[in-house]
Amino acid sequence: MAQSRQLYDAILNGNAKQAHAATLAAIETGTTPMTLIADSMVPAMDEVGRLFEEEEYFVPELLLAGRAMKTAMELLRPLMTASGEKLPVRVVIGTVKGDLHDIGKNIVASMLEGSGFEVIDLGADVAPEKFVTAVVELAPQFVCMSALLTVTMPSMKTTIEALSSAGLRTKVKVLIGGAPVTMAYAHEIGADGYSENASGAVGLVRSFLAEA
């Protein structure tokens, strides 16, 4: 539990070096990856999300915490592969075609990964076809799309239509977000959910999982 606390503190403080050391130490004492994720990583990132909601943490703190968390995950991933353990939920995320804004998407991706989900980040300027290919090849439960411009938002609708045409629409929950995006737009284009911030995105995924 001491190692768990060290990793928790390292993530909360955005200290990647300490996260690396704490993860190594925990592995050496026999702590399993899933235990470390559940006992340290998820609570730490939940606290980071809460502090962001409370306007105590801001984008720099979130990105640093995300980096510390990813440092830990880089050590844990090979162990999980070797033992056949998998994170139970897979999320594909990207900023839509024609849009290069990614900082919001990066924060959501970090928060989702820190919540114990497997996140495949397709990056920015992601065409509908690329989202479809990702769903075919990776079988995620969730597809998250971000747009920061009203002119790129229509690509969210095109992507949903592409998923439908490929017979994949019912295989995934599609969640959308970004500054000009609204709940009304989500309803209009048939998305399953909308969140105005990263913590909300995590909450949405958890609520869909709870319903399943």
Next chain:
Amino acid sequence: MNGRERINAVLEGRKADRLPCMPITMTFATDILGVKYLDYVRDHRVMAEAQIKTAQTFGFDYVSTISDPTREAADLGANIQWYDDRPPAILEDVALFADKAVLARTKVPDASTSGRMEDRVRGIELLHNRVGKELFVEGWVEGPCAEAADLRGINRLMMDFSDDPEFVDDLFDFTLALGIRFAKEQIEAGADIIGIGDAAASLVGPRIYKEFVWPWQKRLVDSIHTNGGRVRLHICGNTRRILDGMGTLGCEMVDIDYPVPMNQARAQTGPRQTLAGNLDPVRDLRDGTPDKIAQSLEALQEQVGPQWIVAAGCELVRDTPHRNVHAMVNYALTHPANGIE
């Protein structure tokens, strides 16, 4: 009063015949003229025509040379993605200062001989000659934090504040020098006011804003004043935690974006600070109705009091119904600007 006289009066705290109206338009303006955004950002003559036609169609009190965040970065040689129908964007993976060592060997370019910065300066000259007697002419520069994000990559910069604060100091010294020079050239070309766009500043929180951003913003504002210009500070996003700092920069006007309650903006910046905003460009102006817009503006005026300029919190989006823009201007036309003097 014409638009120029009206804005001058309000910025000086005097009574005006009515409220000024200064919404930011870029893609919206290109649709009014019926041109591609690519042409707007690359040719100051297209930009000037679009701004003039938009101002005259709706009755705005000013015209602007705001276009996109990449003019300075492009002239420095940054990798830019161009689009027909939206602003050009920085390619962050290959940002100019992705390698920190590049900063030390990069010089601040001269806007009078550079490409895209010179284009804005020419645009100001054109607007000043065409409409400068009636309408306020607005120049624009990237703020020190935003320009740093453009050149370094915003994701890298956000972590640099912790990883390498000395590098951030050097980077901001560079972006400050760039902004000072570019602003000076626009003032000399006839700009009445210089907009400082510093969106990245709303992401950093009060501690980093106070330590890293405010001092450089202050130096830029002071320099613009020394060179005879005025300042419109525009930080997109939720600036609730940095309002007090924004209010002490000495800017003639400060834009407030829609996430910030206007009464909080007034309380934090004081009674003398001219504030502009803050209708939500999507939820109020694009998706709302004329009646709701009028009601929202009435509520805003109640909160902000004198020293107020009618505007949206940020850029009007391109499919904003014209009747809604007319409703916003109509409010300004029919309500007094009482002044504080």
